[in-house]
Amino acid sequence: MLAGILAVFIAPGTLNGSSKSSLSSLEDKLAAATAQRVSAEKALTNAESSYADAVQKKQVIDQKIYALNLEIDALVALISGYNTQIETKNSEIAAQNEKLDAQYQMVRERIRAKHEDGSIDFLSILFDTDGLRDMFTQVDRFMCMLDYDERLLNTYNLGLDRLEGLRNDLTSEKAELDAKMKALALRREELDSDLKAANKLVASTENRLASAEADLEYIAQVELEYSNKREELLAELARTTNEAYVGGEFLWPLDGAYTRISSGYGWRIHPVTGKQQFHNGIDIPAPYGTEIYAVNAGTVVECSYNYADGYYITVSHGGGVASFYSHLSKYRVKVGDKVTRGQIIANVGTSGYTTGAHLNLNIYENNAPVNPLSYFGG
Secondary structure, three states, X not given: OHXXXXXHHXXXXXOOHHHHHHXXXXXXXXXXXXXXXXXXXXXXXXXXXXXXXXXXXXXXXXXXXXXXXXXXXXXXXXXXXXXXXXXXXXXXHHHHHHHHHHHHXXXXXXXXXHHHOOOOOXXXXXHOOOHHHHHHHHHHHHHHHHHHHHHHHXXXXXXXXXXXXXXXXXXXXXXXXXXXXXXXXXXXXXXHHXXXXXXXXXXXXXXXXXXXXXXXXXXXXXXHHHHHHHHHHHHHHHHHHOOOOOOOOOOOOOOOOOOOOOEOOEEEEOOOOOOEEEEOOEEEEOOOOOEEEOOOOEEEEEEEEEOOOEEEEEEEOOOXXXXXXXXXXXXXXXXXXXXXXXXXXXXXXXXXXXXXXXXXXXXXXXXXXXXXXXXXXX
């Protein structure tokens, strides 16, 4: 229906099939993101009835939050597409109004001119002509004038119909936009609710872990297991690629407003368990969704999830040097991507085992963790 309306009412070149295709593509992305969210919701419902521990529940909540972020991105892009369509339609309506104004003035001028000269009628043709030839000439002229006036009025009426069609389209597209805006608001409310649920779950888990040494050992084992796997991956990468270190000065991974370190490299009291633990990175608090930058150029070698780290990314910078970013809310890259220094690669989140939104940054040198601050001048 939309294609037919555009073909009739919109001037060539002002809005082509690519706009419809682009909007359709955005609709498809939204549908895919919605399906992913629904799937995550079902997993969460199943987890509530069958999973006995908070570890698995937190993981499925993280998955739903990640899916919600994707759906919100798709909705924002789709809303932008509708706004573009509406702006184009408003331009078309303005052009059609201008065209109708010109036609209306022409109709008025015709009526005025005919009134002033008294026009001609069939009686004047019959009694005021000089001979048969003159009469036929006058009749022909009179019929041409009637035909022109009729065509002029028909064109004007068709223009009014087109204007009405454009206005109906605009009303329909605005209704669609309103529906998407409401859906976006609901998804954001849902995201806030899930974030609170995730934080509440961590808080309840904190109370349990404070008195349960077995759970503490489990979490430490998970962190150690994935850390060892990461070191093995980096070592294998160094052996197989022989890529030289890219060199250059490291860039701080967050906006300059977020430089406070809540937990540094080395031995510390774990913020959740209250137990002593060696921290092989640094924690940088920042609002949920804050953009994360690659500290240097390199290749993305990991985009994955585990309960301790949540969603995380590892970037190899060559020569056995790599950077690791965890507790993310969203990836902006994928495995195999070549990234540049300062490129946005992810967003800050609360996924995994955390007490609040922050970025955990690890730096690996010769496939082992080192103090990240040594790469940032102290």
